Amino acid sequence: MFSDKFAGKELIFNGIPVSPGIAIGTVFVVHLDELAVTDNKIDEDEVEGEIEKFREALRQTGEELKKVKETLAEDMGDEHARIMDTHLMILADNMMIKDTEKCIKTEKANAAYALGKVLKKTFESFARMDDQYLSERAEDIHDVKRRIVRNLLGQTQEGLKELRRKAVVVAKNLTPSDTVGFDRKYVEAFVSDIGGSTSHAAIIARSHGIPAVVGLGNFTHNVRPNDNIIVDGITGQVVLRPEKNTIKLYENAREKFKEMEKELLTLKDYPAITLDERKFELSGNVETLDEIDDVVSHGAKGIGLFRTEYFFITSPSPPGEETQYRYYRDVVKQIAPESVIIRTLDVGGDKIADWIGNIEEANPFMGWRGIRFTLSRKDIFRSQLRAIYRASAHGNVRIMFPMISVMEEVLTAKQICNEVKEDLLKERYKIDEDVKIGVMIETPSAVILARHIAKEVDFFSIGSNDLVQYTMAVDRGNSRISYLYDPLHPVIIRSIRDTVKAAREEGIKVGLCGEMAVSEGALGMLPLIGMGLDEISAPSYLIPEIKKIIRSVTFDETRSLVRKILRRATASEVRELLCNFIIEKRPELKKFIPKVSLK
Amino acid sequence: MNPSLRLDRRCKEMNEYMKKIKVKVVNENGIHLRLAGELVKNCSRFKSDVHIEKDFERINAKSILSIASLGAEYGAELTIIVDGQDEDQAVSLLADLFKSGFSEGTE
Numbered sequence: 132m133f134s135d136k137f138a139g140k141e142l143i144f145n146g147i148p149v150s151p152g153i154a155i156g157t158v159f160v161v162h163l164d165e166l167a168v169t170d171n172k173i174d175e176d177e178v179e180g181e182i183e184k185f186r187e188a189l190r191q192t193g194e195e196l197k198k199v200k201e202t203l204a205e206d207m208g209d210e211h212a213r214i215m216d217t218h219l220m221i222l223a224d225n226m227m228i229k230d231t232e233k234c235i236k237t238e239k240a241n242a243a244y245a246l247g248k249v250l251k252k253t254f255e256s257f258a259r260m261d262d263q264y265l266s267e268r269a270e271d272i273h274d275v276k277r278r279i280v281r282n283l284l285g286q287t288q289e290g291l292k293e294l295r296r297k298a299v300v301v302a303k304n305l306t307p308s309d310t311v312g313f314d315r316k317y318v319e320a321f322v323s324d325i326g327g328s329t330s331h332a333a334i335i336a337r338s339h340g341i342p343a344v345v346g347l348g349n350f351t352h353n354v355r356p357n358d359n360i361i362v363d364g365i366t367g368q369v370v371l372r373p374e375k376n377t378i379k380l381y382e383n384a385r386e387k388f389k390e391m392e393k394e395l396l397t398l399k400d401y402p403a404i405t406l407d408e409r410k411f412e413l414s415g416n417v418e419t420l421d422e423i424d425d426v427v428s429h430g431a432k433g434i435g436l437f438r439t440e441y442f443f444i445t446s447p448s449p450p451g452e453e454t455q456y457r458y459y460r461d462v463v464k465q466i467a468p469e470s471v472i473i474r475t476l477d478v479g480g481d482k483i484a485d486w487i488g489n490i491e492e493a494n495p496f497m498g499w500r501g502i503r504f505t506l507s508r509k510d511i512f513r514s515q516l517r518a519i520y521r522a523s524a525h526g527n528v529r530i531m532f533p534m535i536s537v538m539e540e541v542l543t544a545k546q547i548c549n550e551v552k553e554d555l556l557k558e559r560y561k562i563d564e565d566v567k568i569g570v571m572i573e574t575p576s577a578v579i580l581a582r583h584i585a586k587e588v589d590f591f592s593i594g595s596n597d598l599v600q601y602t603m604a605v606d607r608g609n610s611r612i613s614y615l616y617d618p619l620h621p622v623i624i625r626s627i628r629d630t631v632k633a634a635r636e637e638g639i640k641v642g643l644c645g646e647m648a649v650s651e652g653a654l655g656m657l658p659l660i661g662m663g664l665d666e667i668s669a670p671s672y673l674i675p676e677i678k679k680i681i682r683s684v685t686f687d688e689t690r691s692l693v694r695k696i697l698r699r700a701t702a703s704e705v706r707e708l709l710c711n712f713i714i715e716k717r718p719e720l721k722k723f724i725p726k727v728s729l730k
Numbered sequence: 731m732n733p734s735l736r737l738d739r740r741c742k743e744m745n746e747y748m749k750k751i752k753v754k755v756v757n758e759n760g761i762h763l764r765l766a767g768e769l770v771k772n773c774s775r776f777k778s779d780v781h782i783e784k785d786f787e788r789i790n791a792k793s794i795l796s797i798a799s800l801g802a803e804y805g806a807e808l809t810i811i812v813d814g815q816d817e818d819q820a821v822s823l824l825a826d827l828f829k830s831g832f833s834e835g836t837e
Contacts (some may be wrong), residue, residue: 264759268763
């Protein structure tokens with residue numbers, strides 16, 4: 132990093148796209164000091180300049196610290212502001228300055244490296260101290276060092292919340308504490324080395340409509356503050372120090388994307404209704420409180436899937452009833468008068484909370500997860516149900532159980548719900564006694580049993596991701612067999628059709644809350660319309676697109692499309708049917724077909 | 731210069747020409763970073779060189795980082811060595827400073 136040898140060379144990285152959109156901007160690095168400082172030597176004739184650079188960084192840091200002191204004095208009084216005097220004295224420390232300059236001169240070290248070397252001795256003696264109070268003070272010195280290094284590398288702001296120019300935010304990993312108080316209007320995109328689609332950066336990005344790419348490996352090793360960068364949140368491509376032609380290419384792509392987005396958002400206040408007036412309920416998938424506003428702003432009604440894992444996994448121990456109650460209550464109040472479906476804890480598989488301990492299973496996705504976990508940890512299950520029921524007093528709540536595979540699980544879970552309800556009433560809590568209870572349909576056995584399960588519950592929600600995984604017996608993460616992971620396979624369409632039929636026969640509602648609604652643009656959505664689901668729940672940012680597709684077709688034509696699909700045996704035939712339908716009958720939907728599906 | 735000779739000379743200087751006092755840290759939390767800052771501020775008022783010795787380690791008392799890295803905890807015994815034209819004033823002020831616990835009160 133920070134060697135000019137790389138300047139001018141365009142570098143391309145591929146990561147996981149977690150929030151769509153295209154950004155072209157300059158880099159702002161969060162936790163710049165954590166990135167490796169190289170031990171690159173400087174030349175003899177650069178010594179003077181390097182020392183000058185060091186002094187300039189000290190000067191800038193001094194101004195920065197004085198500003199912090201002023202702000203502190205205004206906010207908390209002079210007494211508190213005095214702690215910055217210590218910082219200023221560290222900055223002015225003669226030993227540190229002289230030794231660093233000496234190191235630059237004699238060892239031809241770059242300034243950041245020289246400073247680190249000088250302060251290393253100081254930190255070492257702090258680490259050796261027996262007295263904990265004294266040794267903890269090293270943090271102040273670290274803070275000053277961080278600021279000097281940051282200024283040396285040419286970035287004047289420290290944290291995201293001090294960002295006052297438009298920038299692409301780059302980090303190894305973005306934690307909730309990094310994003311506290313950031314100003315959306317300055318952040319053009321998020322880019323990080325680690326993470327997946329449910330990591331904090333991804334969730335924050337989606338909820339604010341900021342393009343984001345995560346999981347870029349050791350991307351930050353190559354990046355320097357203020358580098359030019361392109362982020363493509365649709366394909367997951369990140370271009371560092373792009374050439375002129377590349378920038379032009381992406382400027383066009385960005386314009387196109389913006390136009391489409393604008394067009395879609397004009398549909399916000401229109402109902403999700405087909406041309407022949409079949410109505411669908413659109414709701415949002417939500418994981419954290421700050422995503423709720425986006426559900427409404429994207430034109431969805433209510434929350435069709437509220438995941439509780441995030442809350443549990445980020446806690447050092449299972450959160451208690453009271454904590455959960457307050458959390459769910461805020462969710463319920465914020466979305467009222469619309470409803471929220473709260474899914475009970477779905478840990479296991481790839482989502483393990485630290486407090487569960489180290490459970491090693493040969494097949495975690497077929498193991499102790501979802502309702503299987505909560506039914507054997509009834510203490511956790513009960514406290515969660517108590518909290519949800521108590522929150523039901525504040526609005527419109529529904530409860531949903533994940534990973535149901537047999538009837539016994541449904542009956543036991545319902546029994547516990549009843550006990551919890553009775554207890555709460557006895558304890559004189561105000562609750563909604565009529566909270567609707569539903570289950571996820573995401574295993575083949577649940578599909579086959581759907582007729583029976585429908586008699587016991589108030590609604591179904593089809594979890595298409597897991598349903599594909601379990602029905603096709605394919606590990607989602609295994610790229611060797613990824614051809615089997617196909618939501619458009621007639622087997623999956625048939626499973627969904629059977630589930631809808633079972634729900635209809637018992638007169639209960641049926642929805643879908645997986646990614647199928649947006650798999651391959653319009654292709655996944657068309658059969659869902661034709662099968663007549665009542666509700667589609669998806670990440671908020673996808674709601675406008677789904678609405679547009681629903682409003683572009685008739686229920687009748689999609690229903691006959693489904694009939695044709697059910698007579699086919701391969702996914703490629705299904706794809707062909709769907710593509711031909713769009714090209715011949717609804718060409719305005721062509722822009723929603725990815726190029727790979729058209730071949 | 732031969733190192734042992736240098737050490738010799740230093741000892742001689744210390745013994746014969748420099749002002750030297752022994753002080754004890756009475757502050758409950760030791761000489762933490764803020765007190766180190768206070769100490770630097772006070773030492774910097776004098777033209778004299780001020781050094782502090784603890785367990786045979788000798789540091790410049792006008793550097794906050796050096797003082798803080800001494801890790802002078804409660805009860806630690808320090809030797810302050812002052813050399814320069816205003817050494818008498820410096821010694822008496824520093825002695826008072828340590829005795830009064832930097833006027834920190836009961837922290």
